[in-house]
Amino acid sequence: MKIAITGGKGGTGKSTVATALAIELAKENKVLLIDADVDCPDDDIVLSIDTKKVKDVENMVPNFDKNKCIKCGRCSQVCKENAIVFVKGKIPFLVPEQCTGCKACEIACPVNAISEKKQIIGKILSGKKENVTLVTGEMKPGIEESSLIVNAVKKYIEPKEKNYDYIIIDTAAGTHCPVIAALLDVDLGIAVTEPTPLGNHDLKLILELMKELKVKSKVILNRSDIADKKEVEKTVKNFGIKIIAEIPYSKKIQEAYSKGIPVKHKAIKEIIKEIKEIK
Amino acid sequence: MKIAISSTGKGIESQIDARFGRCVYFVIAEVKDKKIEEIKSIENPSINVGGGAGISAAELVANEGVKAVITGNVGPRAISVFSQFGIKVYSTTGKVKDALDNFVEGKLEELNSATGPMGSGNKEFGRRGL
Numbered sequence: 138m139k140i141a142i143t144g145g146k147g148g149t150g151k152s153t154v155a156t157a158l159a160i161e162l163a164k165e166n167k168v169l170l171i172d173a174d175v176d177c178p179d180d181d182i183v184l185s186i187d188t189k190k191v192k193d194v195e196n197m198v199p200n201f202d203k204n205k206c207i208k209c210g211r212c213s214q215v216c217k218e219n220a221i222v223f224v225k226g227k228i229p230f231l232v233p234e235q236c237t238g239c240k241a242c243e244i245a246c247p248v249n250a251i252s253e254k255k256q257i258i259g260k261i262l263s264g265k266k267e268n269v270t271l272v273t274g275e276m277k278p279g280i281e282e283s284s285l286i287v288n289a290v291k292k293y294i295e296p297k298e299k300n301y302d303y304i305i306i307d308t309a310a311g312t313h314c315p316v317i318a319a320l321l322d323v324d325l326g327i328a329v330t331e332p333t334p335l336g337n338h339d340l341k342l343i344l345e346l347m348k349e350l351k352v353k354s355k356v357i358l359n360r361s362d363i364a365d366k367k368e369v370e371k372t373v374k375n376f377g378i379k380i381i382a383e384i385p386y387s388k389k390i391q392e393a394y395s396k397g398i399p400v401k402h403k404a405i406k407e408i409i410k411e412i413k414e415i416k
Numbered sequence: 417m418k419i420a421i422s423s424t425g426k427g428i429e430s431q432i433d434a435r436f437g438r439c440v441y442f443v444i445a446e447v448k449d450k451k452i453e454e455i456k457s458i459e460n461p462s463i464n465v466g467g468g469a470g471i472s473a474a475e476l477v478a479n480e481g482v483k484a485v486i487t488g489n490v491g492p493r494a495i496s497v498f499s500q501f502g503i504k505v506y507s508t509t510g511k512v513k514d515a516l517d518n519f520v521e522g523k524l525e526e527l528n529s530a531t532g533p534m535g536s537g538n539k540e541f542g543r544r545g546l
Contacts, residue, residue, distance in 0.1 A: 213475070219468030222497050224478040230500055232493055235468050281467065 138416045139304045141320050141352070144329040145339030147310035150359040150384070151329050153400050154408075155307035156183045160399040161409060163268035166302035171294065173319040174309040175274040175286040181264060185397035186271050188264035194274070194289040196238035197253040203228050205250035212242035212251060218281065237282045259286040261293050270301075284314035291318070303412075310339075312346045325415055326352040327381070327408070331359050332366040340369060344376045353415070354378055357408065360386040381411040419445045419519065420477040421512050422487040426457035428513040434488030437470035438463050443512050444480055450520040470494030470534065478503060486515050492530040507531060 142155040152174070159170040172180040181188045199212065199221070206228055213223035220235035221242060233256055243251045259276040274290035276283050298304060308319040320326055326347045330340040340356070347354040356373050358366060361383035373380055382404040384390070390400050422439035423430045433439035439460050446454040462469040462476070470490065474497035477485060484504045498505055506524040508515050518524050 219465065219471045219475075222471060222475045222478070222500070224475065224501060227501070232468075232471055232496060235471065235493065 138302070138325070138412070139298075139306065139323045140412065141306040141308055141323040141326045142329060143308040143316060143320065143326055143343055143347075144310065145312060145341075145343035146330060146336050149310075149329045149331050149336060150357075151310070152180055152183050152307055153390070153394055154327070154329050154357060154359070154384075154405075155305050156180055157400040157402070157405045158408060159269045159271075159303075159305050160184070160267060161401075161405045162303050162305075162412075167300060168269050169294065169297070169301040169304045170269050170271045171290060171304065171306045171319075172271065172273040173287050173290060173306050173315065175259065175276045175283050175290070175315060176309060178273045178275050180271060180307055181262070181273055182397060183394065184266055184269070184271065184399060186264040186266045188262035188271060188273055190260050191263045191272075192261040192289075192293060193257050194259040194261060194286050195255045196236070196258050196285055197240065198233055198236045198238060198256045199231060199240075199242050199251045200254035201228055201230075202250040202252065205248050207248050207250070209247065211245045211247060215241045215245040217241070234279045235281050237285065259289070261290055282314065283309070284318040287315045287318040291322075312342050316343075317346070317350070320347065320350055320352055323352055325412065326354045327357055328354060329357045329359055330369060332361060332364045332369050334368070337368045337372055341372055344372070344378070348376070355381045355411065357381060357404075358383045360384070362386055382407045417447055417484070418480060418482040419447060419484045419486060419516065420480060420482040421445065421485075421515060422460075423457070423512050428452070428455055428511070428516065430512050432486065432488055432509055432512055432515055434509070436485070436487040436490040436494055437473045439473070439487070442473075442477060442480075444477075444482065445516055447516070447520055452516060468493065471497055474498055474503075484519070486519060486524065489531040490527065491532060491534040493534055495527075495530050 159168050162168045172178040210223040213221040218235050223229040258280045262273040264271050274286040276286045330336040362385045384404045421443045422433040423441045423443045424433045441457050462473040470493045474494040478501045486506045505527045
């Protein structure tokens with residue numbers, strides 16, 4: 138079973154929940170935890186796992202053959218990312234960080250002057266703790282499109298998926314491409330939120346996205362007692378789903394989190410009960 | 417020599433636009449023997465692009481054949497395009513006309529690196545400071 142931990146708003150406790158859930162599930166199951174927050178992955182820190190690089194993530198960027206190029210500028214015109222700069226009478230040049238490797242330039246070039254060159258855009262790391270295998274995607278700073286790394290991580294784990302009972306995917310905040318890439322093909326998306334206007338607003342966005350992607354969704358309310366939860370409850374009801382667990386604000390959780398100890402709370406067991414019912 | 421100035425309006429009486437990639441207009445001035453010989457203003461089509469505005473705006477002025485750019489702030493990607501084509505960049509504020517006068521007198525200071533991170537000129541779509 139593949140479960141995404143997401144939420145829209147940043148800092149709601151996605152990584153805290155994802156790591157705690159992974160550790161708890163791993164007591165009786167084989168668990169693979171994926172850190173898909175590739176811009177700033179930190180599940181390894183939360184769990185105090187030493188990860189090692191298992192693979193570089195590469196994409197293809199255009200390489201211009203100066204002898205073949207007729208300086209027509211077609212490559213630059215078709216580049217939706219504005220990654221190819223063309224000035225009349227000059228050989229085009231690439232701003233590599235902007236390139237997503239779509240290869241449109243290669244197709245558009247009328248004289249086959251563009252060949253493919255590899256560019257390293259990130260890496261995949263892995264480590265293990267208490268029966269939990271962690272696979273982390275990490276983007277090279279400055280690269281424009283982080284969903285490329287998320288997709289590379291998903292491709293990397295694909296042949297290994299059958300060895301695990303549960304795959305937990307910790308997504309980035311937001312509702313943009315890397316989050317969409319992480320949510321595609323999951324069996325369940327759990328949105329972690331908090332009872333604040335920001336939490337509620339971003340929850341609506343992520344629930345809307347999951348509806349669009351036809352991903353079954355549930356909600357966890359973290360720091361549930363810091364404000365009135367009426368608005369979040371209203372949102373959840375409007376989407377016809379439910380809050381499967383509430384985690385109150387607690388100093389003990391904060392302390393464990395800052396020491397790199399996975400959080401233990403009875404709410405985690407409640408979440409697992411709900412997950413097993415779905416499975 | 418040709419100079420491009422990021423501007424909030426058409427003509428040399430306008431104020432310099434502090435943003436390079438997402439400025440409203442480019443005033444292109446032809447300067448010869450310290451005198452302004454010709455002026456034209458072009459709208460910046462990159463103002464509303466999703467990303468890479470600095471790159472496409474730099475491409476535009478490079479295609480105009482300018483040798484120098486006067487602006488307020490400029491990002492790292494535009495800077496890399498300028499250096500590729502040997503275009504010099506100067507940063508100042510105020511009226512376009514005054515900036516041009518200061519430029520021909522050699523009073524403007526040349527920029528060698530970006531004044532801020534990419535996306536800074538985009539209020540609505542740019543990167544939020546995370």
